[in-house]
Amino acid sequence: MKNIFIIVFSFSFCFAFSQSKIIVKNAADDTAIHGAEISCKNQVLGRTDHSGTLIFNTKCSKVEVSAKGFYEEDVVTDKLMEVFLTKTDVKTREIQSVVLQDKSDPKALEILRKINENYQENSPKSLDSYSYKSYEKISLDFDEDSIKAYNNYIGNRIDSLKKLPQQPMKKQEMKDSLQSVGLMKLMGSSKMFLWERALENLYSKKYGEKTIVLDNKIAGLKEPIYELMAFRSNRTQIPKEIKEENRNLYRYFLTDSIEIDGRENYVIRFREVGYKQSANKTKFNGYIYVDKDTYALKKIVSNSKIKSEGSITSIWKPFDNKWFLVKENYKIKLASTTFSNTSDSDKNKTKEQKEEDKKTRSKFGTYAFVTADYFDFKTPIEEKRQNFRGYSMEVNNSDGSLIDKYRTDSLTGREQTTYLKIDSLSNKYNLDNKVKALAGLLKGKLRLGMVDFDLSKIVGYNKYEHFRLGLGAKLNEKFSRYISPDAYFAYGIYDKQFKFGAGVDIRTTTKKNSFFRVEYFDDVNAAGRFSENLWNFRMMIMNSGVSLNNGVFYGYKGFAVSYENDITNGLTVNVSARKSEEDAKFDYSYKGLGNTFDVTSSTITLKYSPNSKNIMTENGKFTYEQNFPEFYFNYEQGFKSLDGDFNFSRLDALLVHNFKTKLGVTGLRAYGGIVFGDAPIWKNFTMNGLGKGNGGLNFNLTSYLGFATMEGGKYYNDKFVGAYLTHRLPWYFKSFGKNVSSFDVIYRGTIGNMKNPEFHQFDFKKLNHLYNEVGLEWNNFLSTQFNLGFFYRVGYYNTTKFKDNFAIQFKLKLLGF
Structure with missing residues (x-):
């Protein structure tokens, strides 16, 4: 009985915690780094041995890699990972810097040629039919380092404001001030945006593609935004790093071979043209794993020149002799938010004081984070015409009630807080209508309540009327889902005549x-x-x-x-x-x-x-x-x-x-x-x-x-x-x-x-x-x-x-x- 318990426990442990292997190397000379610390959510998972290797188990989608004297790196969890750390000491890096030729390795280019040559054959679309599910999570937030710095800044900022002499304020000014402080606190404990989506993707050579939205949840929005729901990832496109037309944008180098799941892989590293190594850059922008037997893509990791600006990781795996994308992870810097550390108005400052204030301002980077997992692959599938009828995308559920069923990773405390706090803000600021108004711009419409204004009618020019000014409006689904009246008028500056039209659509x-x-x-x-x-x-x-x-x-x-x-x-x-x-x-x-x-x-x-x-x-x-x-x-x-x-x-x-x-x-x-x-x-x-x-x-x-x-x-x-x-x-x-x-x-x-x-x-x-x-x-x-x-x-x-x-x-x- 005891043996059975041990077997069951071991099986459950392996099922819950997938085993991963990481190899950590010095980016300057490819030597192994001993003692590099691998951690997840501030918990140390282990340290690398003399070969720079660590085998560990984790449910984390990402781990942090750190070693003394090197910049830290994040890496998407996979069965096998290679990480190249860069020296923090500028002088040491200048001595170790390797001068790379400004031309690609012919062997690497030949492998890339074969990837493109075999891409369609390796693609799932060469099958007669298949299906799979996907779970995607998209958010806007500070990075981990910025969150801590931001919360410290907000705490100090509020404390300093409390110490200032209280000035008489109008009611509206007091309200604006309180809302401003509330929003600043919110950004410290919650993401700015969070969206989860679960899809089922069907494909048939006979009937085409069909995407079914299994569920959809956006923080702060009660009603679905279909235009956003239809957002497409790059899973069906050839990655830009291997496209033939982009050869002039990168330099490629065949550097190694490595075994993953019993299959040999080429390792090609690449960098952008005109790229010069400096204190905050690595020698390469990324690397490509290529399966030796099929010349299929196994993994692509693409980093920005500057570490803080983001990275993209895509991982494929073979299923029924075709290569399906199983994971995507994006981190892309969108902007930097700057806050002044002083409370005095700029109007009362001299030019020298303003210049000095710029040096003390706090900057926090805003990033888009995207994680996507693809699973439950099936081929062939039963091909029924009725399963492919209608439009190419169809919504089964969109209220978020089923999203737990498809999550491949549990929400963090910060993400759970996002749903609570953004939902409360939505009720206060009517975010549903504002987001729908933005979505309407994709169709050339400005939505205000139950009225859609046609942006194409506002101004025009031709040789007969010269400038043509006008306004067009149409009642949308908030008026009626079946009846939609519309009207427009226009005036020609040169011919001095009014034009107009009116109609009604009945669904x-x-x-x-x-x-x-x-x-x-x-x-x-x-x-x-x-x-x-x-x-x-x-x-x-x-x-x-x-x-x-x-x-x-x-x-x-x-x-x-x-x-x-x-x-x-x-x-x-x-x-x-x-x-x-x-x-x-x-x-x-x-x-x-x-x-x-x-x-x-x-x-x-x-x-x-x-x-x-x-x-x-x-x-x-x-x-x-x-x-x-x-x-x-x-x-x-x-x-x-x-x-x-x-x-x-x-x-x-x-x-x-x-x-x-x-x-x-x-x-x-x-x-x-x-x-x-x-x-x-x-x-x-x-x-x-x-x-x-x-x-x-x-x-x-x-x-x-x-x-x-x-x-x-x-x-x-x-x-x-x-x-x-x-x-x-x-x-x-x-x-x-x-x-x-x-x-x-x-x-x-x-x-x-x-x-x-x-x-x-x-x-x-x-x-x-x-x-x-x-x-x-x-x-x-x-x-x-x-x-x-x-x-x-x-x-x-x-x-x-x-x-x-x-x-x-x-x-x-x-x-x-």
């Missing part, structure tokens, strides 16, 4: 995007604009400047009814009927019939985006990951019935795709349109020129389908095709700061024709030869958030004057491809 279900819409409108638009039906906010913002130099506008006034439905996660259909009075805002006549017409038409729009990821929120569908290819199709049919003046058919289509090869990333937009029957010029197609056409330098903002060197409003066709081709060169470099720059080579071309240009009595040209422009775009220009492009017109429309053919473009990097 048929809250499970997916499905609604009827009725609307009235009285507005203007550029003639011949390509259809933007079902485009997302980013695409429309990028294309909003397409009319900056096009003054050919028409007015439209009338009403429309429509129905929109997501048939699947990737397929959306919208059908509508419209009746309007339309008139030219420029000198125009069609077939001598004048410039004002009644138009009756119906339109069907299809959007197919099979790889994009969507989630249903209380306020409608949210696309949290736009993936390619995407296909848009519009067919509009005009009728002479119901008092319509024209019988016409208008079709247009857009294909957007990008793909990666060894030569870099290539992006494509292929589009075109055709009109049959009688229709005024605005039902035809303008060729989207962005240039001014006044003989000066062409300088413009990029647009989704525009041409930098083409004069705006000059060319119109009733049929055309066009292409936008961009290729990112696989060469990345650092210019200034931390941002990485690269170059895109760009080609834009279009050709078409106009069957009867004489029907349209106004000054324009048909574009019936191939129009070409080529360009080079510098991404992250001088490490800014802008891309700078240079374009030149070639081919048939090229002129003898350089400035006529040349254009410069700016693009906000955030807009992407």
Whole structure:
């Protein structure tokens, strides 16, 4: 009986405390460090032997490593860990400093090449099906050292304030002062933000991916934030440290081999280009473990140049001969908070006193901490169509009641306090509404209570109205989950006319995007604009400047009814009927019939985006990951019935795709349109020129389908095709700061024709030869958030004057491809 008890106890102990092995070395010469102390939460787990090795058991997700004369290091707990400590003595480090060649080891590069070559084969997605669960914890907080220093600072600060003479204060000033002290105390005992999430991830080659939110809990928020819930980690992407295009950003060195779980691994250490070892830096930024048999990633540890700025650790393990990510651990510095140690107002201080005060201010680093564990791997799984129906992400539970069931590590006392204290603050400061307002910005909306304001309506510019000022608002789910009225108005500074519109959406279900819409409108638009039906906010913002130099506008006034439905996660259909009075805002006549017409038409729009990821929120569908290819199709049919003046058919289509090869990333937009029957010029197609056409330098903002060197409003066709081709060169470099720059080579071309240009009595040209422009775009220009492009017109429309053919473009990097 005693033996049985011992066996059961031993089994339980091993199950609860996984065994780990750590090897501690000197970063300068790779020699073993004897007596290095390994601890967790101020409890010593052991010290390394003469080989620098310690075998220990712990449930801690991280351990601290310290040795006399070396900087301390944190390391994510794994079965085997290597830690390289750096000397604290500057002079000693300068003597021991090893001058590394500024080029990578060819053997290391060959191994990295084989990692990329075998990446897809080693990936779980090469399986027919699989599933796994994940638990993620994300928080904002000080680091351990800063917490102690901060609490000491706050204690001393409050004591010093108590000793000061009490000054008479107004009621509001007293309230603000008490709240300020309360918040300062809170930051000392609680994290600033805490979020836990448990997911189940399903994959089938036949049906695709499905993510189920098992539970979700955010400190201070009672209602789920779906836009945040849909946050994606990098678990399905190739780590940036091994991507072929990033070879210029790092130097790699094959330094060792090591056995883990009976499998031999290469050890490659790396550092950033231009990296110089100094007192607060290590010789290498990180290391990569590579399985020798399969050339699969086993582990990546990537540290910042300066130890205090953070680190990232990712660990994989083999399961059914594929390598699944099992652990991620991030620590990333976001900012430094500075507090003055004196209480006197800056207004009463001299310049010298202010300079002296800067030296005594306390700084505390704010960090984002992310831990993620992946577990319960299964392959193959039973593939049922109903398990993959609906959107790519679905929420089973989101009130935090089940999160305990999926936690892989218990909450610390500080984390438990966070839920208690932030929840109490939430009730006081109405954090739910404020966070939802921030989430609304992702969709271009400003949320205030039950009203969403459309940010895209506030200000605009075009050649007809010049500045266009306006306001658009829509009642959200706080008004009703099924009925959502909206309205907008705008005023053109140049034409001095008001425009407005109003409508209402009526949902048929809250499970997916499905609604009827009725609307009235009285507005203007550029003639011949390509259809933007079902485009997302980013695409429309990028294309909003397409009319900056096009003054050919028409007015439209009338009403429309429509129905929109997501048939699947990737397929959306919208059908509508419209009746309007339309008139030219420029000198125009069609077939001598004048410039004002009644138009009756119906339109069907299809959007197919099979790889994009969507989630249903209380306020409608949210696309949290736009993936390619995407296909848009519009067919509009005009009728002479119901008092319509024209019988016409208008079709247009857009294909957007990008793909990666060894030569870099290539992006494509292929589009075109055709009109049959009688229709005024605005039902035809303008060729989207962005240039001014006044003989000066062409300088413009990029647009989704525009041409930098083409004069705006000059060319119109009733049929055309066009292409936008961009290729990112696989060469990345650092210019200034931390941002990485690269170059895109760009080609834009279009050709078409106009069957009867004489029907349209106004000054324009048909574009019936191939129009070409080529360009080079510098991404992250001088490490800014802008891309700078240079374009030149070639081919048939090229002129003898350089400035006529040349254009410069700016693009906000955030807009992407």
